[in-house]
Amino acid sequence: MGKLGPFIKIKPPGPKAKEYLERDSKYISPSYTRVYPLVAERGEGCWIYDVDGNKYLDLNAGVAVCALGHSHPEILKVIEEQSKKLIHYSGTDFYYPPEIDLAEKLAEISPGAKNRKVFFANSGAEAIECAIKLVKYHTNRPYLISFYSSFHGRTMGALSLTASREIQRKGFYSLIPGIYHVYYPYCYRCVFNLSYPKCNFYCIEIIEETIFKKVLPPEEVAAIFFEPIQGEGGYVVPPENYFKKLKELADKYDILLVDDEVQTGMGRTGKFFGIEHWGIIPDIVTLAKGIAGGLPLGACIAKSGIMSWKPGSHASTFGGNPVACKLSLKIIEILENGLLENVKKNGEYLLNLLKEIEKKYEIIGDVRGKGLMIGVEIVKDKKSKERDKEKRNKIVYKCFEKGVLLLPAGENCIRFCPPLIISKEEIDIGIEIFEGVVKEI
Numbered sequence: 396m397g398k399l400g401p402f403i404k405i406k407p408p409g410p411k412a413k414e415y416l417e418r419d420s421k422y423i424s425p426s427y428t429r430v431y432p433l434v435a436e437r438g439e440g441c442w443i444y445d446v447d448g449n450k451y452l453d454l455n456a457g458v459a460v461c462a463l464g465h466s467h468p469e470i471l472k473v474i475e476e477q478s479k480k481l482i483h484y485s486g487t488d489f490y491y492p493p494e495i496d497l498a499e500k501l502a503e504i505s506p507g508a509k510n511r512k513v514f515f516a517n518s519g520a521e522a523i524e525c526a527i528k529l530v531k532y533h534t535n536r537p538y539l540i541s542f543y544s545s546f547h548g549r550t551m552g553a554l555s556l557t558a559s560r561e562i563q564r565k566g567f568y569s570l571i572p573g574i575y576h577v578y579y580p581y582c583y584r585c586v587f588n589l590s591y592p593k594c595n596f597y598c599i600e601i602i603e604e605t606i607f608k609k610v611l612p613p614e615e616v617a618a619i620f621f622e623p624i625q626g627e628g629g630y631v632v633p634p635e636n637y638f639k640k641l642k643e644l645a646d647k648y649d650i651l652l653v654d655d656e657v658q659t660g661m662g663r664t665g666k667f668f669g670i671e672h673w674g675i676i677p678d679i680v681t682l683a684k685g686i687a688g689g690l691p692l693g694a695c696i697a698k699s700g701i702m703s704w705k706p707g708s709h710a711s712t713f714g715g716n717p718v719a720c721k722l723s724l725k726i727i728e729i730l731e732n733g734l735l736e737n738v739k740k741n742g743e744y745l746l747n748l749l750k751e752i753e754k755k756y757e758i759i760g761d762v763r764g765k766g767l768m769i770g771v772e773i774v775k776d777k778k779s780k781e782r783d784k785e786k787r788n789k790i791v792y793k794c795f796e797k798g799v800l801l802l803p804a805g806e807n808c809i810r811f812c813p814p815l816i817i818s819k820e821e822i823d824i825g826i827e828i829f830e831g832v833v834k835e836i
């Protein structure tokens with residue numbers, strides 16, 4: 396590769412990385428699932444350097460977080476300026492401008508726009524915890540609905556909604572009661588063996604016709620939690636009109652819709668919020684990951700009439716950190732001033748390149764996504780669609796060895812979620828290496 400490309404000077408993990416891995420295994424919780432031994436030391440734009448001096452193209456942005464890539468000058472400037480003024484002063488007990496400014500801005504850009512209130516947290520799971528408490532408090536109804544293969548976080552409430560992998564729940568009984576899971580519209584693998592649009596949204600019909608009639612009184616359901624595109628579940632994109640239908644069902648029984656935008660939000664899909672692709676207005680939206688470009692921040696945005704709980708009902712010491720809020724405002728400004736356009740344009744470019752590759756290789760069953768959130772499904776062959784987890788893992792690992800940082804999603808998918816600032820040239824470099832690896836495998 397030329398100057399712009401990755402540079403692997405020593406096969407990873409190199410000697411310094413090996414030392415860290417050894418110490419990690421001694422001191423860090425073994426509950427994480429790292430898929431390759433990258434020991435990152437620093438980053439610049441869309442590039443990551445490991446402790447042995449290898450240079451990699453970052454096509455995952457620290458799991459869909461670093462929207463502006465690494466060491467972005469605007470990020471550094473905001474962090475420096477705000478840190479000199481005020482690093483922390485708990486919004487639970489006091490007031491400070493960045494938190495109020497960001498709440499106002501989020502209320503302004505959130506789907507449906509008017510009359511929104513914001514609760515700030517530190518992570519996606521915490522934003523979801525807020526939403527769980529809020530829908531129960533507001534509706535006084537006991538049940539929640541969530542989707543199979545969804546991921547909403549790992550705290551006890553968020554985990555109770557999550558139905559992604561058995562290992563995530565194993566050993567943690569009891570989770571919070573009253574949560575029912577239903578099938579997500581995964582049309583490539585429809586569990587009902589139907590095809591869109593002929594199916595007439597049977598996956599929604601069955602909620603009303605079977606679940607509501609036999610096990611779950613709809614008037615006791617507080618909310619339906621959903622991801623506009625399932626993230627950890629495999630970058631699954633629902634068909635057109637799906638959420639319109641889901642909203643019709645929810646409205647019929649006064650059930651709230653909680654839109655988990657932790658992964659799809661803040662420009663990732665080419666719009667501020669993923670749900671904007673389907674044109675419905677949810678009651679509550681949760682955000683985290685890309686919202687503050689790498690600093691921990693989560694948000695739960697709700698219609699004002701819903702977020703009307705009493706002082707003391709919910710709070711967080713660190714939620715709404717002033718530096719993170721200030722950074723988030725800067726990211727929104729940059730998105731508004733052209734970056735969203737870049738995501739749309741370069742997202743389409745990446746999608747088309749991957750679709751071309753899909754045509755050439757039997758092991759690529761499906762390519763799907765919106766903006767810079769694109770999933771590639773690895774199968775044994777196109778006809779059987781049998782999941783090939785082993786090959787998927789090999790592809791991800793080999794790409795790492797060749798200097799491209801990808802991540803798995805779901806049982807057999809690979810996700811592309813690069814920093815939103817990625818250029819066409821960088822996409823070309825990543826795709827050339829990815830295709831080379833697919834060919835080899």
Ligand code: PLP
Pocket residue numbers: 518519520521523546547548549622626627655656657658659683684
């Ligand atoms: N919701 C979604 C859609 C996510 O993708 C994630 C994390 O991947 C979460 C919630 C949990 O976020 P966190 O890991 O910040 O708690």
